[in-house]
Amino acid sequence: MFDRKQISDELISLIRQIRLVVFDFDGVFTDNTVYVFENGKEAVRCWRGDGLGLRKLEHLAITPIILSTEKNHVVKARAEKLRVHCESGIEDKYARLKEIIEERELRFDQVAYVGNDMNDFECLAAVGFPIIVNDAHPELSLCARYRTKTPGGRGAVREICDLFAQILSKR
Amino acid sequence: MFDRKQISDELISLIRQIRLVVFDFDGVFTDNTVYVFENGKEAVRCWRGDGLGLRKLEHLAITPIILSTEKNHVVKARAEKLRVHCESGIEDKYARLKEIIEERELRFDQVAYVGNDMNDFECLAAVGFPIIVNDAHPELSLCARYRTKTPGGRGAVREICDLFAQILSKR
Amino acid sequence: MFDRKQISDELISLIRQIRLVVFDFDGVFTDNTVYVFENGKEAVRCWRGDGLGLRKLEHLAITPIILSTEKNHVVKARAEKLRVHCESGIEDKYARLKEIIEERELRFDQVAYVGNDMNDFECLAAVGFPIIVNDAHPELSLCARYRTKTPGGRGAVREICDLFAQILSKR
Amino acid sequence: MFDRKQISDELISLIRQIRLVVFDFDGVFTDNTVYVFENGKEAVRCWRGDGLGLRKLEHLAITPIILSTEKNHVVKARAEKLRVHCESGIEDKYARLKEIIEERELRFDQVAYVGNDMNDFECLAAVGFPIIVNDAHPELSLCARYRTKTPGGRGAVREICDLFAQILSKR
Numbered sequence: 001m002f003d004r005k006q007i008s009d010e011l012i013s014l015i016r017q018i019r020l021v022v023f024d025f026d027g028v029f030t031d032n033t034v035y036v037f038e039n040g041k042e043a044v045r046c047w048r049g050d051g052l053g054l055r056k057l058e059h060l061a062i063t064p065i066i067l068s069t070e071k072n073h074v075v076k077a078r079a080e081k082l083r084v085h086c087e088s089g090i091e092d093k094y095a096r097l098k099e100i101i102e103e104r105e106l107r108f109d110q111v112a113y114v115g116n117d118m119n120d121f122e123c124l125a126a127v128g129f130p131i132i133v134n135d136a137h138p139e140l141s142l143c144a145r146y147r148t149k150t151p152g153g154r155g156a157v158r159e160i161c162d163l164f165a166q167i168l169s170k171r
Numbered sequence: 172m173f174d175r176k177q178i179s180d181e182l183i184s185l186i187r188q189i190r191l192v193v194f195d196f197d198g199v200f201t202d203n204t205v206y207v208f209e210n211g212k213e214a215v216r217c218w219r220g221d222g223l224g225l226r227k228l229e230h231l232a233i234t235p236i237i238l239s240t241e242k243n244h245v246v247k248a249r250a251e252k253l254r255v256h257c258e259s260g261i262e263d264k265y266a267r268l269k270e271i272i273e274e275r276e277l278r279f280d281q282v283a284y285v286g287n288d289m290n291d292f293e294c295l296a297a298v299g300f301p302i303i304v305n306d307a308h309p310e311l312s313l314c315a316r317y318r319t320k321t322p323g324g325r326g327a328v329r330e331i332c333d334l335f336a337q338i339l340s341k342r
Numbered sequence: 343m344f345d346r347k348q349i350s351d352e353l354i355s356l357i358r359q360i361r362l363v364v365f366d367f368d369g370v371f372t373d374n375t376v377y378v379f380e381n382g383k384e385a386v387r388c389w390r391g392d393g394l395g396l397r398k399l400e401h402l403a404i405t406p407i408i409l410s411t412e413k414n415h416v417v418k419a420r421a422e423k424l425r426v427h428c429e430s431g432i433e434d435k436y437a438r439l440k441e442i443i444e445e446r447e448l449r450f451d452q453v454a455y456v457g458n459d460m461n462d463f464e465c466l467a468a469v470g471f472p473i474i475v476n477d478a479h480p481e482l483s484l485c486a487r488y489r490t491k492t493p494g495g496r497g498a499v500r501e502i503c504d505l506f507a508q509i510l511s512k513r
Numbered sequence: 514m515f516d517r518k519q520i521s522d523e524l525i526s527l528i529r530q531i532r533l534v535v536f537d538f539d540g541v542f543t544d545n546t547v548y549v550f551e552n553g554k555e556a557v558r559c560w561r562g563d564g565l566g567l568r569k570l571e572h573l574a575i576t577p578i579i580l581s582t583e584k585n586h587v588v589k590a591r592a593e594k595l596r597v598h599c600e601s602g603i604e605d606k607y608a609r610l611k612e613i614i615e616e617r618e619l620r621f622d623q624v625a626y627v628g629n630d631m632n633d634f635e636c637l638a639a640v641g642f643p644i645i646v647n648d649a650h651p652e653l654s655l656c657a658r659y660r661t662k663t664p665g666g667r668g669a670v671r672e673i674c675d676l677f678a679q680i681l682s683k684r
Contacts, residue, residue, distance in 0.1 A: 026561040033666065035206065035548065037556045040590040043208045048197040048241075049288055049308065070561075077211040117562055137562065153204065206377065214379045219368040219412075220459055220479065248382040324375065377548065385550045390539040390583075391630055391650065419553040495546070 002166055014129045014145060015167050018062060019110045022097060022123070023157065025068035025075045025088070027116030028133055031153035034072075044074045047153055051082055053161030060168045064161075065100070067093055069119060094122035114160060115140065116152050131160060173337055185300045185316060186338050189233060190281045193268060193294070194328065196239035196246045196259070198287030199304055202324035205243075215245045218324055222253055224332030231339045235332075236271070238264055240290060265293035285331060286311065287323050302331060344508055356471045356487060357509050360404060361452045364439060364465070365499065367410035367417045367430070369458030370475055373495035376414075386416045389495055393424055395503030402510045406503075407442070409435055411461060436464035456502060457482065458494050473502060515679055527642045527658060528680050531575060532623045535610060535636070536670065538581035538588045538601070540629030541646055544666035547585075557587045560666055564595055566674030573681045577674075578613070580606055582632060607635035627673060628653065629665050644673060 026032055029050065035043040057064050066086040068075045079086030090096045101111060109128030113120070116136040124130035124143050132144040133152040141147075146163075148156040197203055200221065206214040228235050237257040239246045250257030261267045272282060280299030284291070287307040295301035295314050303315040304323040312318075317334075319327040368374055371392065377385040399406050408428040410417045421428030432438045443453060451470030455462070458478040466472035466485050474486040475494040483489075488505075490498040539545055542563065548556040570577050579599040581588045592599030603609045614624060622641030626633070629649040637643035637656050645657040646665040654660075659676075661669040 030561075032561045033544075033558045034561050035556050035558055036587055036591045036594070038554055038586040038590060040593065041209055042594075043206050043214075043556075045204050045206055048201075048203045048205050052289060073209040074207055077209060078207045080211065081207070081213075118565060202375075212380055214377050214385075216375045216377055219372075219374045219376050223460060244380040245378055248380060249378045251382065252378070252384075373546075383551055385548050385556075387546050387548055390543075390545045390547050394631060415551040416549055419551060420549045422553065423549070423555075 002163060007163075007167065011146065012167055015112075015164055017110055018112045018129055018164070019106055020101070020104065021057065021062060021064045021112045021114065021160070021164075022100070022127070023064060023066050023084075024093075024113075024115045024117075024120050025066050025078070025086075026070055027136070027152045028114050029066070029078060029153060029157055031151065032116060032135070042072050042074055044078070045153055046078055047155055047158065049155060050157040050161075053158035053165075054082055054084060056165040057161050060164060062164060062168075063104075067096060067100075067123075069093060093119060094126065097123050097126070112160075114157070173334060178334075178338065182317065183338055186283075186335055188281055189283045189300055189335070190277055191272070191275065192228060192233060192235045192283045192285065192331070192335075193271070193298070194235060194237050194255075195264075195284075195286045195288075195291050196237050196249070196257075197241055198307070198323045199285050200237070200249060200324060200328055202322065203287060203306070213243045213245055215249070216324055217249055218326055218329065220326060221328040221332075224329035224336075225253055225255060227336040228332050231335060233335060233339075234275075238267060238271075238294075240264060264290060265297065268294050268297070283331075285328070344505060349505075349509065353488065354509055357454075357506055359452055360454045360471055360506070361448055362443070362446065363399065363404060363406045363454045363456065363502070363506075364442070364469070365406060365408050365426075366435075366455075366457045366459075366462050367408050367420070367428075368412055369478070369494045370456050371408070371420060371495060371499055373493065374458060374477070384414045384416055386420070387495055388420055389497055389500060391497060392499040392503075395500035395507075396424055396426060398507045399503050402506060404506060404510075405446075409438060409442075409465075411435060435461060436468065439465050439468070454502075456499070515676060520676075520680065524659065525680055528625075528677055530623055531625045531642055531677070532619055533614070533617065534570065534575060534577045534625045534627065534673070534677075535613070535640070536577060536579050536597075537606075537626075537628045537630075537633050538579050538591070538599075539583055540649070540665045541627050542579070542591060542666060542670055544664065545629060545648070555585050555587055557591070558666055559591055560668055560671065562668060563670040563674075566671035566678075567595055567597060569674050569678040573677060575677060575681075576617075580609060580613075580636075582606060606632060607639065610636050610639070625673075627670070 030044040054064050064084050066079050068088040071089040075088040111127040112129035113123045113127040114131045115124050116133045130144045131146045132140050133156040134148050135151040148159045150156050150159045201215040225235050235255050237250050239259040242260040246259040282298040283300035284294045284298040285302045287304045301315045302317045303311050304327040305319050306322040319330045321327050321330045372386040396406050406426050408421050410430040413431040417430040453469040454471035455465045455469040456473045458475045472486045473488045474482050475498040476490050477493040490501045492498050492501045543557040567577050577597050579592050581601040584602040588601040624640045625642035626636045626640040627644045629646045643657045644659045645653050646669040647661045648664040661672045663669050663672045
């Protein structure tokens with residue numbers, strides 16, 4: 001629950017325009033660690049509460065998607081469980097983001113992007129509502145309009161969905 | 172060990188009535204994270220000390236059960252090790268809770284419910300002794316009679332069992 | 343490195359008598375959590391630095407052993423890697439501790455015991471040098487002569503070995 | 514981003530000489546814990562952001578390598594993903610470090626070494642730029658010229674790479 005007094009009118013205007021939320025995966029859906037096994041297989045650690053949040057977004061007619069440079073199948077595996085469209089192994093995230101926005105006939109100011117590291121910089125700089133997780137790389141500090149209170153993989157995705165739901169369920 | 176002076180008479184009365192403790196699983200027996208593998212398999216992180224606590228509850232003739240919306244088999248796997256009755260994949264937890272209470276010929280005020288997220292709201296609101304874990308979703312803050320000092324998956328279940336044991340072993 | 347001024351003469355005397363250090367496993371070598379997989383298999387999280395510590399103990403002619411009630415094979419698996427004698431699945435730890443001490447022709451005051459939960463209580467109460475980990479169950483607080491600064495599975499075993507080494511390498 | 518005012522001229526001179534950065538693995542690329550499975554297999558927890566950092570180092574013509582006493586294959590598995598040369602199962606790290614430096618026709622003052630525990634002591638004492646992670650063993654505190662702000666496995670490798678990049682991208 002967000003204290004309405006701490007949510008500026010500017011933030012409310014930003015959120016009201018959004019139709020698409022593009023999430024980076026590692027460091028956003030996860031705590032940015034990776035578990036490495038002897039055979040090179042990987043695992044990641046996610047937050048059980050994210051699913052409830054993503055369903056809220058969809059009820060508000062806002063589409064969540066995942067865009068990741070990581071090639072490992074854990075990204076797809078998590079996205080399938082969460083029933084969210086996912087594109088992984090994307091080398092140039094900004095180029096692909098631009099295409100996605102065009103394909104969906106949206107404008108950049110109708111898009112929120114959630115990131116945690118320097119390879120999210122271009123995407124964050126381009127969208128209408130740039131969001132970083134609480135424990136994002138320090139160099140990203142100045143390029144976000146919202147920084148989550150919770151860290152990646154420990155509530156950040158859910159917090160963003162809750163924020164959208166609180167503001168939009170009242171319009 | 173709980174400081175007896177901090178345990179109100181009201182709490183003691185509540186606890187003396189309880190015959191059934193219904194636990195949510197994720198976020199209560201776990202830290203609300205899930206480990207995701209490349210093949211989509213999952214794992215969760217639990218607290219070794221919970222087993223000792225659940226055995227104490229049973230010695231006090233109080234039945235612990237687990238009720239979860241999660242379908243993944245990790246819930247059942249942990250419940251089997253802990254030797255606790257478990258129902259997972261339950262879409263409507265309140266409806267099933269109501270049935271369970273009727274089947275066992277109990278009243279709602281003889282039941283404690285332990286939860287951590289919004290899908291526990293209805294169950295918490297209905298039972299005699301609603302309990303939330305220390306790191307529960309902020310929107311649940313006002314609907315509990317007891318909030319554990321320890322977080323989910325890091326002692327919360329054990330703390331609740333210890334609380335019951337301390338009060339009831341003296342009656 | 344321990345500040346010599348903070349190590350009492352009493353502690354030094356206690357440590358000089360010790361020939362055997364008996365470690366509980368879960369909560370001492372681990373952070374007291376267990377990872378549960380869909381097929382019921384388990385994993386635990388240990389500290390890489392413990393191996394160096396145990397080798398130091400052996401160079402001081404002090405034998406480390408592991409005594410655990412847990413039946414799961416992870417206990418033995420970790421003990422094998424650390425090359426430490428291990429007995430797991432022990433229902434009555436105090437009875438077995440007594441036998442071990444007799445078999446090795448030692449006295450209780452020549453033994454240190456390291457524990458973290460209530461099923462370690464009897465063993466801690468019996469030995470000459472009872473030790474608990476920093477994050478031990480609160481009911482154990484009063485029954486130890488030394489409480490580690492580091493938590494179980496995050497340096498506690500190593501800290502104990504370092505303490506012995508610092509004191510005994512100077513005698 | 515490092516506050517330039519907090520980076521001494523001495524540190525800048527040290528870094529300008531470096532051609533090779535030798536990293537210990539456990540406690541540097543990981544949080545110094547190991548996950549142990551029932552069959553004795555192991556896993557470790559690494560930081561997703563390290564890859565971006567290592568690529569930066571290489572662009573500056575500085576070679577990163579991993580040198581570890583650990584025999585388990587997880588070390589090699591992680592090194593392969595990060596595309597970094599790795600030597601594991603090395604009993605005498607100092608002897609091997611000396612050979613590596615000779616093979617590459619470098620001098621000790623052109624080498625940085627990153628460690629976290631006592632078996633890194635000799636290497637740290639020998640190189641031109643000794644670095645320890647924030648949560649290194651306390652006995653190493655005095656033998657480093659730089660201590661990372663972030664812990665091992667939670668940003669330490671990346672922080673070191675970022676530091677090199679910030680200083681060297683301006684020469």
